[in-house]
Every structure is written in structure tokens, then in C-alpha cells.
Amino acid sequence: MNFIIYDIEATCWEGRPPSMTPETIEIGAVKLNRFGEVLGSYQRFIKPILHPQLSLFCRQLTNIDQVDINRASTFPDVIESFKDWVGIWDDDYLLCSWGNFDQKIIQRDCDLHNLEDEWTDHFINLRRQYYEMKGLRKPRGLRRSVLTEGFEWTGDHHRAYDDAENLAKIFLKYIDMWQY
Secondary structure (H helix, E strand, O other), X not given: OEEEEEEEEEOOOOOOOOOOOOOEEEEEEEEEOOOOOEEEEEEEEEEOOOOOOOOHHHHHHHOOOHHHHHHOEEHHXXXXXXHHHHOXXXXXXXXXXXXXXXXXXXXXXXXXXXOOOHHHXXXXXXXXXXXXXXXXXXXXXXXXXXHHOOOOOOOOOOOHHHHHHHHHHHHHHOOOXXXX
């Protein structure tokens, strides 16, 4: 079993206007085997089609530059590359993210581009399981959870690869406790 610890960044706006549909703009992931050994990493930007110009709020939150988005491929190309990297046709895999947003946004983007999304069903929500393991009642973000677990936060918060790499620290600490 390979574990795909991943994170998605999406278009966003201050106050979440109801007429604006978020789209994936970055995928970051770390692939671990069942022993916790790192097998690889993945990071790609994605050019959104509904709102190709990132809002100031989004650029400031993610530190993603508009130039990187302008140069990026669209979702269908990047998601095929990601699926190949995950190994959905050859390997037993499990997608693991902090919350269900990451799974839902990929499914929404697959729908937007008329792509199948059944491969995203191999999924666990690490945040939910972490809350249950720790007996937490109040929501706690990824950064705070990483620091509470005694790890140093590395990289930029709200950058997909950096968030995935930091989430992998928690995943590895409890590798034998996750339910899937």
C-alpha cells in the first residue's frame, strides 16, 4: 500500500463570494510506502479556467504568483500526470489529506472537465481521524497540529507541497493507527 499525503490549493476570495467557484491551482504530495519510506514527491501548478486571474487575497494567502499560474497546464493535463504518479492503475494506494476539501475539490474539477473521479474514493480524512485519536472537540488547523505534535513547521503555510510535507510528519508519527 502506498500512501499519498497530499494537499490542494484553490482559487479563493476574501469573504467567499457565492458566485465564485473555486478551482485547483496547485497540487502537492508526498508518496510513502507502508513502512513510512518516502517514495517520491509531486508538485504542479494548474491554470484555472473559470477565473484565471488570482485574486489579491489568494495571491497573498498562498504566495502563489500569477506568472506561475499563467505558465501552468490545465486541470486535465495535470490530473493525468498526478494519477500516473500516484499509480492508480498499478499500485494499491490511499489518498490522505487534512480534511475532505482536497478530495471534494478534485471531484468538482473532474466534473467541471468531464473526467471520471472514482479513483478519488481511495481516501481517508486524516484530520477527522486525528481529532478522534486525540479526543479533540475544537477544530485545529494543520499548522497548529504539527507544532503541537512537537514538529517544526517547514516551508510556507498554504502551499500545497509544503502543507503535504508537514502533514506527512503527523501521518508518520501515527502510521500504525490510521483506519482505512
